[in-house]
Amino acid sequence: MYSRVMPALAERGYxxxxxxxxxxxxxxxxxxxxxxxxxxxxxxxxxxxxxxxTPVSVLGxxxxxxxxxxxxxxxxxxxxxxxxxxxxxxxxxxxxxxxAMGRSSRPAPLADGSHESLVFRTVRTTFEHYxxxxxxTPQTIEFLWPAMIDYLETDFVSSAPISAAYNLANTLPAxxxxxxxxxxxxxxxxxxxxxxxxxxxxxxxxxxxxxxxxHEPSRAAEYAxxxxxxxxxxxxxxxxx
Numbered sequence: 706m707y708s709r710v711m712p713a714l715a716e717r718g719y720x721x722x723x724x725x726x727x728x729x730x731x732x733x734x735x736x737x738x739x740x741x742x743x744x745x746x747x748x749x750x751x752x753x754x755x756x757x758x759t760p761v762s763v764l765g766x767x768x769x770x771x772x773x774x775x776x777x778x779x780x781x782x783x784x785x786x787x788x789x790x791x792x793x794x795x796x797x798x799x800x801x802x803x804x805a806m807g808r809s810s811r812p813a814p815l816a817d818g819s820h821e822s823l824v825f826r827t828v829r830t831t832f833e834h835y836x837x838x839x840x841x842t843p844q845t846i847e848f849l850w851p852a853m854i855d856y857l858e859t860d861f862v863s864s865a866p867i868s869a870a871y872n873l874a875n876t877l878p879a880x881x882x883x884x885x886x887x888x889x890x891x892x893x894x895x896x897x898x899x900x901x902x903x904x905x906x907x908x909x910x911x912x913x914x915x916x917x918x919x920h921e922p923s924r925a926a927e928y929a930x931x932x933x934x935x936x937x938x939x940x941x942x943x944x945x946x
Contacts, residue, residue, distance in 0.1 A: 706766075706919060707721070707723050710919070710925050710928050711723065712925075713926045713928070713929035714929045714932065716929075719933065719936065722757060724748060724751055726744055726748070726772065727739070727743075727744065727747050728859065729858075729859060730859075731858060734860065740867060740870065741771045741772055741774075741775045741867060741868075741870075741871045742779060744772045744775070745772055745775035745778075745780065746780075748776055749776060749780040752783060759782070759783045759784075760783055760784050761783065762784070762786040762787070762788065763784055763787055763788065764788040764790065764932065766789075766791050766919075767791045767793055767894060768793065768864060768867070768868050769790075770789040770790060770791060771793065771873050771876075773788070774787070774789070774873065774876050774877055775876070777880050777881075777882050778879055781881070781882070784882055785882065785883075786883045786935065787883070788884075788885045789885070789886055789901070790887040790888075791887070791888060791892055791897070792886070792897050792898075792900075792901040793868060793873060793897065794897045794901065795868070795873075800869045801869070802865075802869075803868050804865075804869035806863045806865035806866060824853050825849065825853065827856060828849050828852045828853050829841060829849065832845075832849070832852070832920075834893060835891075835892070835893060835917070835920065836916050836920050837891050837916075874900075874904060878904050878905065880905065883908075883935075884905055884907075884908040885908065885909045885911065886901050886905065886908045886909070886910045886911075887910075887911055887912075887913070887931070888911075888912045888913070889913040889914075889916065889918070890912070890914055890915055890916075891915065891917070892917050898910075913927075913928075
């Protein structure tokens with residue numbers, strides 16, 4: 706997700722470390738009983754295990770934003786700044802939907818052959834969800850291959866029940882570190898941006914026009930510039946950066 710942004714940050718003098726959360730990508734599977742707090746503790750352990758000089762600034766998006774908040778609350782001495790890209794302030798209805806999602810069974814062979822395209826179709830509809838108007842073209846299909854690998858490596862295990870059990874609205878106001886709130890017009894959590902600002906009125910804010918820069922390789926430098934502006938300490942007060 707951040708592979709194009711990391712070189713842009715490196716050009717600005719920042720060293721970055723991108724972790725696969727337990728149960729995602731090429732990380733180890735996570736235990737059946739797991740929480741946002743457990744993820745935060747595992748990230749703290751990973752930072753210490755690889756010898757990262759602390760404190761560090763943490764960036765998390767969507768569910769990762771919840772992990773970043775928990776990391777700041779549970780391990781405050783490890784963190785100096787917090788960047789939250791999309792805050793999932795779930796409605797009761799959405800939380801109930803997430804809670805009902807658990808382990809999806811591996812696809813069995815079906816007579817109509819639909820199992821053969823399941824992974825491609827799932828990833829394509831995910832992109833359509835996050836990027837309104839997304840179409841598969843010779844250019845955009847290149848985005849799907851690594852996402853398909855990630856999907857397969859989760860072993861069809863959903864993290865939605867973990868998100869459903871976490872109330873970000875209760876924990877977000879407790880963060881005492883400098884915070885940058887990020888959002889984008891077409892992001893699925895765009896409607897939550899204003900509410901997050903109300904919960905953290907001292908936070909710096911940046912709302913991207915159009916689609917999210919993380920989904921557009923040509924905008925990696927734009928995204929990195931906003932992060933660097935905050936990390937440099939030039940936008941630590943409330944308002945737009």
